Amino acid sequence: MAILVTGGAGYIGSHTVLALLERGDDVVVIDNLSNSSKASLDRVAELTGKVPTLYVADILDKHALKEIFSNHEISDVIHFAGLKSVGESVRKPLEYYENNVVGTLVLLNEMLLAGVDSLIFSSSATVYGNPEKVPLSEECQTGGTTNPYGTSKLMVEQILRDFSHAQPEFRITCLRYFNPVGAHPSGRIGEDPNGIPNNLVPYISQVAIGKLECLSVYGNDYPTPDGTGVRDYIHVLDLASGHLAALDHKAEGSAFKAINLGTGVGYSVIDLIKAFEKAAQTQINYKIVDRRPGDVAECWSDSSLAKQKLGWQATRSLDEMMRDTWNWQKNNPNGFSS
Amino acid sequence: MAILVTGGAGYIGSHTVLALLERGDDVVVIDNLSNSSKASLDRVAELTGKVPTLYVADILDKHALKEIFSNHEISDVIHFAGLKSVGESVRKPLEYYENNVVGTLVLLNEMLLAGVDSLIFSSSATVYGNPEKVPLSEECQTGGTTNPYGTSKLMVEQILRDFSHAQPEFRITCLRYFNPVGAHPSGRIGEDPNGIPNNLVPYISQVAIGKLECLSVYGNDYPTPDGTGVRDYIHVLDLASGHLAALDHKAEGSAFKAINLGTGVGYSVIDLIKAFEKAAQTQINYKIVDRRPGDVAECWSDSSLAKQKLGWQATRSLDEMMRDTWNWQKNNPNGFSS
Numbered sequence: 001m002a003i004l005v006t007g008g009a010g011y012i013g014s015h016t017v018l019a020l021l022e023r024g025d026d027v028v029v030i031d032n033l034s035n036s037s038k039a040s041l042d043r044v045a046e047l048t049g050k051v052p053t054l055y056v057a058d059i060l061d062k063h064a065l066k067e068i069f070s071n072h073e074i075s076d077v078i079h080f081a082g083l084k085s086v087g088e089s090v091r092k093p094l095e096y097y098e099n100n101v102v103g104t105l106v107l108l109n110e111m112l113l114a115g116v117d118s119l120i121f122s123s124s125a126t127v128y129g130n131p132e133k134v135p136l137s138e139e140c141q142t143g144g145t146t147n148p149y150g151t152s153k154l155m156v157e158q159i160l161r162d163f164s165h166a167q168p169e170f171r172i173t174c175l176r177y178f179n180p181v182g183a184h185p186s187g188r189i190g191e192d193p194n195g196i197p198n199n200l201v202p203y204i205s206q207v208a209i210g211k212l213e214c215l216s217v218y219g220n221d222y223p224t225p226d227g228t229g230v231r232d233y234i235h236v237l238d239l240a241s242g243h244l245a246a247l248d249h250k251a252e253g254s255a256f257k258a259i260n261l262g263t264g265v266g267y268s269v270i271d272l273i274k275a276f277e278k279a280a281q282t283q284i285n286y287k288i289v290d291r292r293p294g295d296v297a298e299c300w301s302d303s304s305l306a307k308q309k310l311g312w313q314a315t316r317s318l319d320e321m322m323r324d325t326w327n328w329q330k331n332n333p334n335g336f337s338s
Numbered sequence: 339m340a341i342l343v344t345g346g347a348g349y350i351g352s353h354t355v356l357a358l359l360e361r362g363d364d365v366v367v368i369d370n371l372s373n374s375s376k377a378s379l380d381r382v383a384e385l386t387g388k389v390p391t392l393y394v395a396d397i398l399d400k401h402a403l404k405e406i407f408s409n410h411e412i413s414d415v416i417h418f419a420g421l422k423s424v425g426e427s428v429r430k431p432l433e434y435y436e437n438n439v440v441g442t443l444v445l446l447n448e449m450l451l452a453g454v455d456s457l458i459f460s461s462s463a464t465v466y467g468n469p470e471k472v473p474l475s476e477e478c479q480t481g482g483t484t485n486p487y488g489t490s491k492l493m494v495e496q497i498l499r500d501f502s503h504a505q506p507e508f509r510i511t512c513l514r515y516f517n518p519v520g521a522h523p524s525g526r527i528g529e530d531p532n533g534i535p536n537n538l539v540p541y542i543s544q545v546a547i548g549k550l551e552c553l554s555v556y557g558n559d560y561p562t563p564d565g566t567g568v569r570d571y572i573h574v575l576d577l578a579s580g581h582l583a584a585l586d587h588k589a590e591g592s593a594f595k596a597i598n599l600g601t602g603v604g605y606s607v608i609d610l611i612k613a614f615e616k617a618a619q620t621q622i623n624y625k626i627v628d629r630r631p632g633d634v635a636e637c638w639s640d641s642s643l644a645k646q647k648l649g650w651q652a653t654r655s656l657d658e659m660m661r662d663t664w665n666w667q668k669n670n671p672n673g674f675s676s
Contacts, residue, residue: 093500094446101493102440108432143481148500155439155493162431162486 001073002026006059007080009036011191012180012239017052018044019240027052028072035194037336043188059103062110069114076118078243085198089149100152108163120246123157123174126150130296137302138258146294164256171250178232178262178301180239182321183328190328192335205329208280217269219291224298228269232262232300235316245312262301263314279322340364340410344397345418347374349529350518350577355390356382357578365390366410373532375674381526397441400448407452414456416581423536427487438490446501458584461495461512464488468634475640476596484632502594509588516570516600516639518577520659521666528666530673543667546618555607557629562636566607570600570638573654583650591647600639601652617660
């Protein structure tokens with residue numbers, strides 16, 4: 001039996017494929033390489049000595065999925081494939097709904113036809129919209145998402161919940177990620193954003209290496225210890241191990257689960273800059289600018305449900321997150337194309 | 339220029355096509371006839387002396403849409419096509435999300451490609467979930483839908499709102515219907531449900547004609563004047579004229595509108611039974627049974643926004659709704675197949 005990983009050549013996907021191969025699972029990847037690189041999987045193979053089977057195809061391509069389900073005995077699907085840029089989603093909502101929502105519908109249909117009934121879905125803390133409180137627990141209201149990316153993640157969760165009622169044999173876990181950062185300690189795989197990074201840590205990292213000039217910090221007058229926004233950053237290897245834990249515990253409890261994956265600890269932008277400066281032994285050029293509309297002061301997870309249901313918790317520190325990010329960045333100044 | 343009506347052979351669709359033809363609009367219909375009959379459009383042609391162009395095709399079929407947009411100069415699309423049974427949606431959620439959500443995405447993509455930028459969407463008061471108050475105004479919170487049918491309508495509204503931000507040249511109106519009943523006074527077109535009706539008035543009507551034995555009234559201990567549930571029933575011809583008003587006022591105000599179509603008046607189940615008995619000059623056999631989970635005591639619309647934005651209001655009374663329903667039923671005991 002093999003595990004099918006959609007979007008397995010991407011950032012979180014490739015680290016999860018690595019973790020699966022390391023523990024001896026067979027892995028099949030489907031990825032259209034639109035926002036990822038085959039090189040990530042070559043390096044996973046180099047690190048693990050095992051080669052995941054790659055299908056270069058789109059999740060919307062039902063024929064490709066049929067072929068995969070027919071060629072391989074798939075026990076579980078981990079579904080990462082999707083578009084993920086908030087700003088782009090505002091400009092191109094149809095593409096986001098098409099890739100993220102329709103893509104999942106196509107996948108579910110093919111899983112039904114193939115009799116594969118275990119799914120782990122790559123969701124996001126964005127489904128909570130503006131946090132009603134911190135820490136955010138799974139009991140908090142979802143909804144009020146502020147962009148098509150977030151709304152598409154919420155729609156997929158809703159579809160999966162309804163689907164699970166209609167198909168009680170399915171085991172479905174939605175993992176709501178907080179802010180994934182870091183890289184494999186080898187420096188061989190990591191986050192490789194297209195163009196100018198949307199996320200803080202890749203941005204800091206490209207300032208450190210000299211590709212970008214200056215980091216803009218959006219507001220230092222929030223009601224937080226140092227005035228900058230506070231978020232829950234989680235090492236990508238902790239995220240990867242969260243997926244393995246979700247596989248191991250899929251049969252327990254209810255058929256549909258939604259579980260936070262975070263550390264339960266919030267760090268500010270200034271905390272991150274300082275930790276990165278320590279890791280990279282350099283100074284990060286930054287300036288304080290106006291708050292961004294829609295940003296909240298602070299957001300971190302209540303991560304107790306993951307501990308209780310999956311026996312999982314994040315173990316890697318902020319220093320490790322920054323050390324591994326920098327190690328990846330300095331060894332791969334141009335990502336996988338270097 | 340013609341108006342494209344998706345699902346134009348259905349219940350509300352056919353009455354709207356009739357109203358459009360009567361006022362001189364050219365009409366093109368796309369309908370897969372999965373839950374409707376070509377006979378409805380033949381009768382519309384007989385009533386109006388004008389023939390709408392029918393494409394028997396699915397809204398998911400982008401090639402059919404391309405053909406329509408290439409063969410006709412379309413000014414506006416009225417989008418009725420979709421699945422509409424609450425109970426079925428619980429059993430077959432993927433079909434509902436596919437037809438209702440993906441169908442709309444396919445339509446929007448083809449409208450974009452064809453440069454057609456005016457859309458009226460067939461939404462529903464179900465997007466409000468459990469009413470937070472009555473009357474329900476458009477200011478009320480949406481969400482908390484309790485079945486895939488309702489969730490699919492809400493998702494389409496969310497997609498249309500996001501799409502409208504990205505494509506500000508589009509004019510989009512979501513019309514949130516309350517409870518459509520009645521038929522054309524000619525008795526030639528009306529509601530023709532597959533199998534046992536899900537809705538109250540067709541059910542009463544089939545009891546009256548002797549096709550069904552007894553109406554179950556779900557609860558008579560609600561906090562309403564007679565203890566039975568209260569809803570806002572609206573004559574289908576009033577709904578049809580609401581669509582014409584939405585077309586006429588599309589260019590006014592914001593690019594995205596969501597507007598209730600209801601009468602603003604609530605009637606109880608017992609009110610409906612009595613009005614039907616008067617219209618049909620017969621007695622309706624009914625029994626009181628337990629409440630149904632999920633039903634609310636009362637729900638009716640605040641219909642002032644439609645008056646303000648569209649210059650529209652419902653004008654037909656409960657007696658007319660029941661008279662026209664009965665006239666349709668007795669002349670067509672087996673619907674269009676009779």
